[in-house]
Amino acid sequence: MLQLQYIKEHTEEIIERLKIKNVQNVEERIAEIIALDEKRRALQQKADAVKAEQNAIAKEIGMLFKQGKRDEAEAKKALTADLKAQEKELDEQQAAVDADLNAKLISLPNAPHITVPKGKNEADNVVVAEFGTKPNLPEGALPHWELCAKYNIVDFELGNKITGAGFPVYKGKGARLQRALIDFFLDQATAAGYVEIMPPLMVNEASGLGTGQLPDKEGQMYAIPLDGFYMIPTAEVPITNLYRNVIVSPDQFPIKHAGYSECFRREAGSYGKDVRGLNRLHEFSKVEIVVIEHPDRSYDTLEDMKRHVGGLLDKLGLPYHILKLCGGDISFTSAMTFDFEVWSAAQQKWLEVSSVSNFETFQANRMKLRFKDTDGKTKLCHTLNGSALALPRIVAALLENFQTPDGIIMPECLRPYLGFDKID
RNA sequence: GGAAAGAUGGCAGAGCGGUCGAAUGCGGCGGUCUUGAAAACCGUUGACCUGCGAGGGUCCGGGGGUUCGAAUCCCUCUCUUUCCGCCA
Structure with missing residues (x-):
């Protein structure tokens, strides 16, 4: 959530x-928040004064008992009854205002960076860079789902049988390709200074709240209500939450982690042609x-991360472009996001394979998550993340773009991991 | 799944219901000494809210209760550890 203090000090800018x-x-919502904050502070000051008085009396009683003045002590006890009633009343009022204020703050999305383009939806995203050239496919080129069946590398029907739609089974060279990509991506990340993490695939509620999946996107996660856990939708959740309630020292910056995980998403309400195959x-x-x-330094780091992601796609030899997301398409929690989309030649469309925010x-x-600044004050850190990369659409693009009548030619960089250079 | 113990500051570890936000040790930071470093010595060192400030308030796993007063007593939840059982 946004920082209350920042909202108060930069009201116009935030709006x-x-x-x-x-x-x-926006104006009304911000005004409400500021008014609630004032109310809260006024109540706290009153309550604090009452508490201070009670503390003073309790201390006096303690002294009197020590001095053996029992009667005087007993007499003082009566003085607190009224104060206690006042305190209870004020505390209740403050708790109510607090809850209201907090609910309003938490329901407010992150404020986009001032350079984020305005726009309604994905149609208004801005292409900021384009790399590689789209291949000319041979006659009779197939979409990836048909290639999967033809070479028996991904079996969607078997997935349906043992789990359900959207849970494919990778087989043979298809399985090996998954493993190779994961290894390749992790090795590249390690070489770029990211420390590898292998996180749990389930998290508790506090973690979901920490990275912002809860409460607003609850329906997107698979839940295990019996144990109060959620299946992670991305490794971002466990990895970022490693630092929940932590005060780091500035010399640790930048703290860089990479982690492979399976990601589980309910994708409620998204059906149609976009969900075909591995899409x-x-x-x-x-x-991640x-x-x-x-x-x-966070915006410089954002550029570093973009370079890392772009480097992976360069090595794989996939044509891609980078989009700067517009205000209407950017996520609830993000201040600035770049999407990487690869060209999937047989489907003739761009597929999002990374989102860097x-x-x-x-x-x-x-x-x-805070750090102790050189002025001795504790301040909030900036967090960033990006996919590097998501596998299925990479696989889709690899299969489609590199298909030949003799099979699918694997990129050079993957061959040491694969142990073969062609799927046929 | 059964049984027991425990949860205190960055860590370790004390804490008769009344100057306890909390002893002590380690670590961190500053200083003295030193050519430099180490050692030694001295000092300092939690977070949050509020107030221009002086100050006030909250926090000893979470929540509730008893009391004039709770880290200390009671209830409850969560988690951890150990033992047994089961097991990759």
């Missing part, structure tokens, strides 16, 4: 930035990179 995200009634799954593999950074202090505020 302007939230408008980029098309937040309705959209309920379970998929992904290597997460960075915790000093606020002054700076959350500024939005997650850190919920998580209480």
